[in-house]
Amino acid sequence: MKLEIDNVSMRYRTRRKDVLALKNTTFGVKENEFVSLVGVSGCGKSTLLNLIAGLQAPTGGEIRLDDSVVRGPGVDRGVVFQSYSLLPWLTAGQNIEFALKEARDPDRDRKARARELLDTVGLGDFVDAHPAQLSGGMRQRVAIARVMAYRPRVMLMDEPFGALDALTRTLMQELLMRVWEEHKLTVVFVTHDISEAVFLSDRVVVMSSRAEGGLHDIAIDLPRGRSAATPDDPRFAELSGRILDLVREEARTVNHF
Incomplete structure (x- = not known):
């Protein structure tokens, strides 16, 4: 594996209580693979991205890049945030x-x-x-x-297109696909947009905000060379619906609907 998330937990301590943002999270990302993280707000997507970037240290487990433990920021991990910076x-x-x-x-x-x-x-x-x-x-x-x-050996992207209008966002997705295919990047991509995740990814990891919750790891078996016509593929709708159902179930549990 290029990137390994090994039993990672993250606990924040506040004046009133401890907050468990991640618990025993484990998965890997292969070289040149595009993996998106989706899930309800507060499930730890951005927290995990910050841990991979080395901006914070996990309170449990470890993150390895090319078999070396991540212990801080480095140019081997490039980060693109929603704000352009x-x-x-x-x-x-x-x-x-x-x-x-x-x-x-x-x-x-x-x-x-x-x-x-x-x-x-x-x-x-x-x-x-x-x-x-x-x-x-x-x-x-x-x-x-x-x-x-x-x-960078891994590109980390945290809702990079979230502030853009719908048309620009679509064009940026297509641009990112072309750049990824040309340069063979390893990407971990955080988004709330399930269609965006399915369009871009080799795999979509649905994260859980529940302490006892696990992960759903969905392979996106749509052919590459994706284009504006890809969302018309019945398989695209099937995969998007499956992931949406998982996120909805999580939202119902978390918000007690």
């Missing part, structure tokens, strides 16, 4: 050049490398534009290109 005083190209410098990229011509990465996400003509001059979808594309500059 671009440096507003730098141009799109300079944002990526900054990432290349931080990653100690050996390529001396960072300007050309930045242009190449922006070309990958369809923004080569906007290398000199500042974030304020770009739309939300364009800024997120720069954010993805910036993470790719690190050449």
Whole structure:
């Protein structure tokens, strides 16, 4: 396995009580695999992503990347958040050049490398534009290109398209598919959108917020080369319905419906 989540638990201590965000969570992600995490709010999706990123340490179990235990942040894990987190005083190209410098990229011509990465996400003509001059979808594309500059072993994405309008979101999904297929990335992707998860993923992991709950691991056996026609496939509807039923059942249990 490229990435191993081994019996991971996460407990937060507050003044009034302890909160168990994750309990004994175990699954793996293969190299070049695209895995989405879905589930009701509070089930620990973003918590788990932060643990993989090394932004927090689990209170139980361990996370391993290429057989090495994750003990903190590193450029081997690139993170794309819903907020774009671009440096507003730098141009799109300079944002990526900054990432290349931080990653100690050996390529001396960072300007050309930045242009190449922006070309990958369809923004080569906007290398000199500042974030304020770009739309939300364009800024997120720069954010993805910036993470790719690190050449991470795993790309972690936390609701990256959640703030976008429906059309832009669809176009961003198709773009991400093309980039993933071309560059063979290993991706862990958090989303509330079940259709998005089915469209993008090799597997969808349905997480549970209950302490005694487990995980449902659903293989997405739709052929690759997915397109705008993919949601019309009856198998797409079948898989989406199955995952929706699991999430609904979880919501009923958690909220006592």
